[in-house]
Amino acid sequence: MFERCYSLREGYQPSRDNKLPDRAFDLPITDKYGKKYVLDRGWFDKALKKYYVEMLKLTEEGLPPRELLTELGLNFTIPALEPMNAIG
Secondary structure, eight states, X not given: OHHHHHHHHTTOOHHXXXXXXXXXXXSOEEOTTSOEEOOOHHHHHHHHHXXXXXXXXXXXXXXXXXXXXXXXXXXXXXXXXXXXXXXX
């Protein structure tokens, strides 16, 4: 969590920076049996939000919640992140 706070302070924006390139959703992927798949952007975005909430305990936007920062003893990061609207 501290790494996420540090990255947010340095300008990381999950909505902008945590995306796959467009070609990941356009070019087919072939498995070893020759079957082709194309990654669905809607499915990927939904899975990313689920990962943020369930695994990382963040908001759906990928921001740390104030309560979790306080619980983890990282409340010293709140004054740096709050003016940047980087707290969920």
